[in-house]
């Protein structure tokens with residue numbers, strides 16, 4: 001009897017062990033299959049020959065060695081293949097499609113290959129939109145419409161689609177910090193075009209069941225930004241010992257976000273396990289800290305050991321935004337994301353890039369000055 005009990009006990013232990021190994025096996029099978037799913041994604045990035053897209057491409061390319069990246073870019077004055085490092089361009093995990101997001105055939109072709117899409121392509125410079133806004137409405141609004149029409153056709157294969165909007169759609173902060181419920185009050189043609197695109201994407205998810213979300217980054221800075229933008233202008237002027245031209249009083253403040261911090265947020269949005277938490281949501285991505293333009297200019301002068309009389313104040317940009325500051329609550333709650341790079345370290349990193357890449361930005365010098373009509377006559381913005 002005792003012998004029989006020991007035997008049964010032994011059998012139970014064996015069965016228990018088999019059960020545990022099977023669960024572990026199915027567990028590891030599950031993990032492997034999740035891992036495998038991660039291994040075979042084709043990510044379409046529009047506008048990734050530009051500033052933010054190219055930084056995101058590099059971040060993702062290095063992080064996900066089994067992903068393939070398709071880039072659709074029209075290579076306007078703002079885009080350059082030079083922004084994409086050689087090792088990426090030469091890789092068989094990278095495909096470049098030269099063309100416009102306003103072309104439905106090209107867009108359909110690239111969308112039919114994609115699992116994930118991040119739509120960066122846009123005309124992006126506020127001052128230029130005051131000079132000539134046509135391309136802004138064409139690319140930012142109509143291009144987004146073409147992307148949306150194509151997404152509706154490809155919902156069985158595209159799993160996640162991120163529309164890159166901007167905090168500029170909100171205009172000046174009516175409440176601080178600015179959360180996702182902030183009214184849409186665009187104050188420049190650029191912001192109006194982006195607001196049109198932002199609301200267009202919203203209307204598409206209300207109308208069709210599309211796997212989309214909207215990210216509204218605050219002011220981005222980082223390596224490879226076009227010379228026409230504020231931080232590169234300040235840095236390169238200081239490098240040359242020229243005055244730093246500040247619009248208006250310089251008291252207008254912005255929420256500065258390093259491109260790498262944005263890249264981490266977008267990565268999280270593409271990989272969040274429970275997509276239902278962020279599907280058809282708007283997320284503001286910023287640091288939650290506002291810093292004035294003149295403070296940034298002074299930080300740069302300090303870095304280069306230049307006195308404050310290097311500041312040169314110009315007439316203010318028409319349609320200026322007085323204050324931008326992001327709420328960080330929703331992004332923290334849903335993506336478990338917050339900024340990691342402080343403005344001080346970020347600026348140093350960007351200065352180093354401009355010091356090491358003089359030939360790249362010197363070619364852009366002619367693009368810095370933009371004449372715009374105001375009620376007081378023509379002023380040159382830079």
Ligand SMILES: NC(=O)c1ccc[n+]([C@@H]2O[C@H](COP(=O)([O-])OP(=O)(O)OC[C@H]3O[C@@H](n4cnc5c(N)ncnc54)[C@H](O)[C@@H]3O)[C@@H](O)[C@H]2O)c1
Nearest residue numbers: 047049050051052074075076078079100101121122166220
């Ligand atoms: N820079 C910022 O501070 C900031 C902040 C918030 C949001 N955004 C948004 O992020 C996105 C990227 O901004 P960025 O600063 O990298 O812009 P960018 O101007 O540096 O790059 C834009 C890219 O889009 C490409 N492009 C333009 N028109 C195109 C078209 N019709 N078809 C295909 N490609 C086209 C350009 O060639 C370029 O490579 C934009 O949607 C912008 O509105 C920018």
